[in-house]
Amino acid sequence: MASTRKRTTPWIVATAAIGLTLVGSQSAAGSSSAAEPPSTPVPVSTPDGQLASYVVNAKTVNPGQVRKVEKAVEAAGGVVVQSWPQIGVVVAHSKNGDFRTEVVTKAKGAVASAGPTRTAEVLEGTPEGVQAPWGPGKGQMKRAPRAADPVEGPTVPATGTPEQLESQQWDMRNIGVPEAHKTTTGSSKVTVGVLDSGIDPDHPDLASQIDVAQSVNCTAGGRPDTSATGWAPTTSDHGTHVAGTIGAARNGVGIVGVAPGVKMASVKVVSDDGYIYPEYAICGFMWAGEKGMEVTNNSYYVDPFEFWCGDQPEQAPALEAVRRAVKWSQDEGTVHVAAAGNSSYDLSNKTTNTSSPNDGTTVNRTINSSCKDIPAELDDVLTVSSIDQAGKLSSFSNRGLGSIDVAAPGSRILSTVVTNNGWGLKSGTSMASPHVAGVVALMRSAHPELNASQVVERIRAQATDTPCSTTAAGAPCVGDASENSYYGQGVVDAAAAVR
Template identity: 60%
Template sequence: MRFTAPSRLGVTLAASAALLASTVGPAYAAPAADEPASTPVPIDIVDGTLMSYVVNLDVANPGQTRLAERAVENAGGVVVQSWPQIGVVVAHSTSAKFLDELPTGPGTPVESAGPTRTAAVSEGTPDLGRETTPGDRGAAPYKRQLRVDGLDAGDVTSAADAAEVREGGLWSLDMVHAYEAHEVSEGSDGVLVGVLDSGIDAAHPDLAPSVDASTSVGCTAAGRPDTSPEAWGVTTSGHGTHVAGTIAAARDGAGVVGVAPNVRMASVKVVNDDGYIYPEYAICGFVWAAEHGMDVTNNSYYVDPFEFWCGDQPFQAPAMEAVRRAVDYATGRGVVHAAAAGNSAYDLANKSTNASSPNDGTAVERQINSTCKDIPTELDGVVTVSALGQDGNKAGFSNFGEGVVDVSAPGAGIVSTWPGGGYARLSGTSMASPHVAGVLALLKSTHPDAGPDELVALLEEQADDTGCPADAGLCGGDATDNGFYGEGIVNALDAVTAG
């Protein structure tokens, strides 16, 4: 994936206005002429039920933000969090008329606005001097205890056998040549990786040396940042702890080791205790990464409640646009992003139907089209990662797509850290993406002045070309770039030895 973005170096607050202006774009997209429109998904907004919204400004600056905040309040809403850097306001309201009464379009500061979920806000509104209680979830019940990256953790998790827990000989690190790379570099502690996930067990012996509490944050209180350890620590899910171990578990003579064991990690908690990653959580995470010196983010999830957010739908496009702005802002501040391609065995290059969304209410069978995106992995500037099995073939569950997948990495039966000082074996593109984040961290360590575009170019150039299997008709492309492997299997050794 190619993109151009300024390095974090030299980007000052005074100079940020021009950069911010470039992040503001149209919220809606039309399908291609030969495509059908996507199927609308009704969202039942009822008086008295607390709902969450994003409000996108036409210009990203503090003055317009204040005007938009006033408009939110006049429409019966509460401003939860404002991000003037990207021209986005997160608001709550119990009024069914909130969107109707919020002025949008020419002559107003608001370009677009829409809901961020189909369910009521389970966490309530953070204490902003006005008490608001959670709405009634009855119309849209939570269906899972934990959902990440399209798989229930109970379906993919098992305790690791003692023989599997070892610093040397992990097949996944062998496949990406990490052990060979460690003989040259284990990464620099000046590089910071943001683990946007379900929190990290910072007390785990393999992770304690790497977790930077000073840059960690929780974003699941309605998208408002909270730096308390309770906000960014692990609660109901071990997913983030597992991901973190693959990236940077320490070489300490015990347990496992990560792809880049000397880099630092920040826990950026974007998964709530019910297992959901709503747009306002992800927005908080990406802007936080931009503002707190992160070099790489790992994103092993898709943003709920839609597996695919459709740009031609007025109730979906505004939230997708808000997340896009946050990703673009972080990229512009020097952050490079790796993301899981997803686990639905879906051809992302040829979208047609989807029956999994919304996942916080009643899912519907719907027509989708090219405006519908799995976010953040399909956003510009994000490295889309497919998953491989130990045999080097694409894992059966992994999404794919010619021109969509950028690189591939191990993702089946991956042994890594687990809360409480333990270890577990998980499968998913969630497990492939942190291998790539680790390689990007090594690249940043050996190329400290490289910006996101240069790092992605290096990542792809150094990946090992891998052709499609003979009987894989959906793979497409050739040995240098195809729908299963993208530009190839990432190579950590080449990352630390290339000039």
């Protein structure tokens, strides 16, 4: 069966004809098809005096245009928090309720789109020292529960002594990791960026695996912070669990990761309150591309919308800004792997959504094909669904013909946790994605001659064909063994990746 997954098309940012959504307008590229209803608007209130965060996208990516955008931000009563001239994206804070419209007017044609990155007030404040925005520089609110959070079981102690824990890693045997390790455990020249909540720097299975020089905190308004402890976990061990699956050391202690020979960078994009706002993700993708990381793992969706709708003027600018960051870093050679999500949702047949925005009052809204779960649904991001120990699609996993690339183990995965520097079980597509990131790291170690696009195609092509099956939820499977809505092009194969 021919692949139905959308491939990357040329991304030209030097012209106005690239379908960017202007404030108050709707672009052709961001529109739903004629057969679909428009998505439900979700107005974002930004009253005078309330600090709000925005992305402002330049119409043309060149230094002169980006400078015009920066000046327009300041003229509209904003502060440039971070500027990414490589992609023509400026992150700004402002207390001016009319900032969105004024920045477009004052830029005199230099701005393609401008929109908010969240529906809530910016309570963490504006980072200091933001008046020199070119390149990396140096309040409390709890996130509401969201359906697409990792469906993780309670963290539980692993049974047996630490040296025996590898025998409990059914997931590694399932995808051929022991066989792959006969060829390579990965190269220390390969770095995996773990875009998540931070990696425990003291864990015995992880301490030797972290590239401290490449690690960064992106939650300071989307501005890179390389302070010594900024990238460490504070309120969540999610990133620590993910990291263990990717690269826990083979050292006679605990578990072993898919690629224990590679290095990992802790790229913190999850705030202490549990949010991954667009500016945080953009910072993470740009950092990975600038540092030449071979692969990133992204076990999240970008808040506050589970699906960002391209036909909505208030959502399309952030969608476009994240897309630019992903595409730029891909062009720099980084392969991005992302979790499909845990809403048991058919990504190829979008109709409604009730979980967004998760930083304010949720809306029961109509959605359509212009609405994207990002980064999972961006072009040539490797999107991963979850399977259980029986090889069936996990009941929580999202699915969709043409939306899933490959599947990997994600139910009851044993990996590293922060508590007592120990090990525990978690479930979710968040746990499936790092298996694929680890396999990509092995492939890039064994075959450094391959570019990012070739790696993506080989991961898809080498996956083990898996026919449709049923799940407890009874969700229909569409397709055949070569590609279907449950497993994409199959279960990822570590052994094939290193041959």
